[in-house]
Amino acid sequence: xxxQAVFDVFxxxxxxxxxxxxxxxxxxxxxxxxxxxxxVGPPLFQNFNDFFKLLGKETILVKSGVPWxxxxxxxxxxxxxxxxxxxxxxxxxSGRSAGADLIVVMYLLMLYSAxxxxxxxxxxxxxxxxxxxxxxxxxxxxxxPFILACLVPVIRSGYQLKLTAILxxxxxxxMLVGSVSGVLAFVVALLAVQAKMALxxxxxxxxxxxxxxxxxxxxxxxxxxxxxxxxxxxxxVFPFLLILLFWGGFPLAGLGVLWGVLKYLLILVLMIIxxxxxxxxxxxxxxxxxxxxxxxxxxxxxxxxxxxx
Amino acid sequence: MGWYNKRLAKSLWVFHVSAxxxxxxxxEILDLLTPRYDVERFGIKLVGSxxxxxxxxxxxxxxxxxxxxxxxxxxxxPKPVFVVGVGTCPTSGxxxxxxxxxxxxxxxxxxxxxxVEGCPPKPEAMxxxxxxxxxxxxx
Numbered sequence: 101x102x103x104q105a106v107f108d109v110f111x112x113x114x115x116x117x118x119x120x121x122x123x124x125x126x127x128x129x130x131x132x133x134x135x136x137x138x139x140v141g142p143p144l145f146q147n148f149n150d151f152f153k154l155l156g157k158e159t160i161l162v163k164s165g166v167p168w169x170x171x172x173x174x175x176x177x178x179x180x181x182x183x184x185x186x187x188x189x190x191x192x193x194s195g196r197s198a199g200a201d202l203i204v205v206m207y208l209l210m211l212y213s214a215x216x217x218x219x220x221x222x223x224x225x226x227x228x229x230x231x232x233x234x235x236x237x238x239x240x241x242x243x244x245p246f247i248l249a250c251l252v253p254v255i256r257s258g259y260q261l262k263l264t265a266i267l268x269x270x271x272x273x274x275m276l277v278g279s280v281s282g283v284l285a286f287v288v289a290l291l292a293v294q295a296k297m298a299l300x301x302x303x304x305x306x307x308x309x310x311x312x313x314x315x316x317x318x319x320x321x322x323x324x325x326x327x328x329x330x331x332x333x334x335x336x337v338f339p340f341l342l343i344l345l346f347w348g349g350f351p352l353a354g355l356g357v358l359w360g361v362l363k364y365l366l367i368l369v370l371m372i373i374x375x376x377x378x379x380x381x382x383x384x385x386x387x388x389x390x391x392x393x394x395x396x397x398x399x400x401x402x403x404x405x406x407x408x409x
Numbered sequence: 410m411g412w413y414n415k416r417l418a419k420s421l422w423v424f425h426v427s428a429x430x431x432x433x434x435x436x437e438i439l440d441l442l443t444p445r446y447d448v449e450r451f452g453i454k455l456v457g458s459x460x461x462x463x464x465x466x467x468x469x470x471x472x473x474x475x476x477x478x479x480x481x482x483x484x485x486x487p488k489p490v491f492v493v494g495v496g497t498c499p500t501s502g503x504x505x506x507x508x509x510x511x512x513x514x515x516x517x518x519x520x521x522x523x524x525v526e527g528c529p530p531k532p533e534a535m536x537x538x539x540x541x542x543x544x545x546x547x548x
Binding site: 140141158160320 | 413419422447449452457458460461463486487488
């Protein structure tokens with residue numbers, strides 16, 4: 101039992117699997133982005149090289165900051181991402197939910213944004229604090245539509261919060277994107293995920309043209325490596341969560357594997373296309389976009405889900 | 410260290426230090442990122458924060474006003490970090506070497522590892538310099 105849990109967290113759907121797949125997905129992101137700009141793009145194991153190089157560099161603590169928070173935030177973020185990966189992965193691949201339901205997953209994802217805010221504000225750098233402030237605003241913007249969109253599968257599966265129950269309902273009644281409320285909720289969730297990952301057009305906290313690197317500005321060496329790894333792990337965690345909630349899971353038998361891989365690649369490439377075809381929004385336009393347009397859309401999806409459409 | 414140096418050689422993140430340049434070399438550096446040259450093929454990325462940097466590209470003759478800032482930037486970069494002087498200015502002072510506010514010895518301000526000649530150097534020359542740096546790292 102304990103051996104199983106340790107294996108879950110550290111090897112298969114957890115740290116090792118998610119990190120390796122995430123670094124490869126990050127390569128796909130960079131390569132496809134490069135092709136969008138008529139460039140060649142980086143070689144296959146580029147992100148692995150980046151990660152190991154950052155691990156070997158010097159760690160610098162800022163004199164004016166809060167050192168323990170500065171060090172703890174990326175490590176805690178890594179732990180949070182590993183837990184989400186384990187919870188989502190076990191439900192998706194082996195039908196166990198590792199003791200976590202949808203509420204825990206949403207809570208942990210919110211905690212990750214809070215850790216970016218803490219990490220960004222700990223060194224006392226002006227740009228990094230501004231980035232942390234913008235992360236709070238982005239969290240305020242995307243959290244409401246994201247929660248509403250996640251409620252749709254819960255309602256459709258008979259008010260069950262367990263990830264495995266949502267999957268079981270979809271394997272009986274077909275995947276949720278096949279219905280009106282499911283499509284609406286999926287679109288809203290995809291855009292909210294774009295904001296949660298701080299990808300363009302919602303890379304407001306990182307805004308490299310005005311805030312240098314946002315909350316990650318003062319990080320260098322191994323601590324930056326962990327932030328980067330967290331971001332790459334999100335390339336796995338969020339598409340898997342969307343597959344689980346809306347696309348009917350990842351069957352591990354026969355042609356089902358190919359089908360599952362196709363679903364994953366489709367969502368990933370969709371995110372990369374949105375990323376490459378949109379310029380950055382201002383903070384106020386982003387909040388207006390989420391609150392004025394996506395939240396009513398998500399609310400309509402919830403109403404439709406309650407009606408059973 | 411051989412294994413680590415190979416990783417480092419494949420992912421050099423570049424920070425651009427403008428030490429009183431005339432902006433010509435800076436434009437040529439940005440050319441490296443365009444589709445025609447695309448140095449991301451070699452894992453080279455332009456970063457905005459000096460804490461993320463592996464290579465400092467110094468352009469311009471370093472004058473008295475900017476020298477303390479350049480020294481401070483070098484100290485802020487996490488080691489190992491390499492310094493590449495781009496253009497004739499950091500190499501020899503160009504036409505500004507007799508000027509009243511040019512520092513006497515640029516090597517005392519920031520320890521250069523590599524110089525790229527040219528006013529401005531062609532992007533091909535800069536790629537050649539980076540390939541030489543990578544060759545040194547690979548041993």
